[in-house]
Amino acid sequence: MTAITMPATSGPGEGSGPALSRRIGPLDGLRNTFTLTWRSVLKIRTNMEDVIGLSLQPIMFLLLFTYVFGGAIAHGSTHAYLQYELPGLLVMTVVFATLGTGLMLNQDISSGVFDRFRSLPIARWAPLGGAVLGDMVRYAISVAVTIGFGMILGFRVTTNAASAAAGCLLLLTFALAMCWLSALIGMVMKTPQGVQTFGFLAFFPLVFGSNLLVPTETMPGWLQAFVKVNPMTSLTDAERGLFTGGPTAIPVVHSLLWALGIFIVFAPLAVRVYRRKT
């Protein structure tokens, strides 16, 4: 292993030259990534505003959509609508949470934190990898809050625990892909406000132009065409199947393929912009 030698006891003024490593081994790169993941997780813990936002947003969505729209959409039965919408709200919450990845990267770049990282002898991709991995914790929090609060309101998993766990796993996998799109936006935009504005412009039609909250059949034909190819629709179908029953195989495969596709397109793009920009 090409360890970076920084003797803990010797001062800088000694006569002989320093022993320097010539490159970073993959193991060091991985260790750098984990250190920076620790940083991201620590930041979530110390930033109460972020934690409150992450928890309150799904609660707000659940309350608003269940009780404002529920009666109208499900002909008076808010419980029936809760069973219908919760898998969709899981998708929405996680997709919106990925915006945080772009926001944090943007802040790190504009505040100069990334410049410090880049002046250190660490793997070039570690800051990006650490940010993405650390955000998985944020996504997990929003999924847990959505399901937990949903159950308080009366949501019930009608399949089984293993199936629900698979649903959560699928959500996180999808988020891991989506956050690269967010990372790309975060690095291209000049300010956090830009990330927010552009991120919402990109994510809103994607999230709401799907069967996440209402059945596709209620929409005009031209919109149905979009909704049917929207990856959010596949993911929502998969989550409904895994949480409340129904066909799962095809939507799960479609969602995974979409996740893979999004990852293959946006991860290299984000890495390229990152290398050019920083």
Next chain:
Amino acid sequence: MMDDMRYDATTANAIEAAGLVKRFGKTTALGGVDLVARQASVLGVLGPNGAGKTTAVRILATLLQPDGGQASVCGYDVVRDAHQVRQLIGLTGQYASVDEGLSGTNNLIMIGRLLGVPRAASRARAAELLARFELSDAAGRPVKTYSGGMRRRLDLAASLVGRPRVLYLDEPTTGLDPRSRTDVWGMIRGLVADGVTVLLTTQYLDEADQLAHDIVVIDRGKVIATGTPDELKAKTGGQVLQLSPADPDRLAESAALLGQLVRADVVTDAEASVASASVADAALLPYIVRELDDRGIELAEFTLRKASLDEVFFTLTGHRADDEDYTGEPQEESDR
């Protein structure tokens, strides 16, 4: 192979740059900059906003690749051997920053861990540095609650975690109150005494005067003067005559007369009612007093002193170092 080229700390220059060129689109931020920093000395890089100082530091810190020329740190090329250079340097300043969301302790532990220092040793080093920079009381608080001076000190501490041999300080005291500024100066002197080479960019000429062994003056991406502070002061004729008329209304008249007599540019400060000009020949002084007296201009002040770096800068560039209206180059932020 690279180890054979290991640099000899006793003789070599810590930083060497030759002909550095950097362009951003059509603008040339650096138009061929040479500079050298001797081992365990402070090199002051002076220049107004946008002169190219930050661009030069970013190249020397491997954050930016030059379009031309080359630079090395302790014998390692900043482009080819960037990884080695990163093991030697520390970077502090307006851009390389600490993480606002983390506590002071965790910021320093993070850097220690990234440098491959074990957890316990990182924690010990963090505590040691926090104590040294008088931040122990605030160690557990998030950095966003720190004052400007505390943040600067933490920033400096963060750049010292890896015990760098070469430290870049990019305007380390900009925005600090005089007391914190003196503190930072003391820390820099201590580091140099320990053998660290410091490259300091600053807009404050008294800062360079206080700290730097050598000075490079950069303006519009070019080096326009180099030397020790004393050498630079000597370049302007050495002495400056400063006078202040008792009646502030007669400042312009006094300044015009002074200019005629010493045949040099006169700097006037209307607020302080002071006119000054460099004087090559001290024999002129009695003559100047007589001429002023003949016109009935009473003097409140009439002094001869060594030129300040401010005046050196004015003589070299034709504009003041702190001239806010001056825009020779676009702000470097837009180029990042």
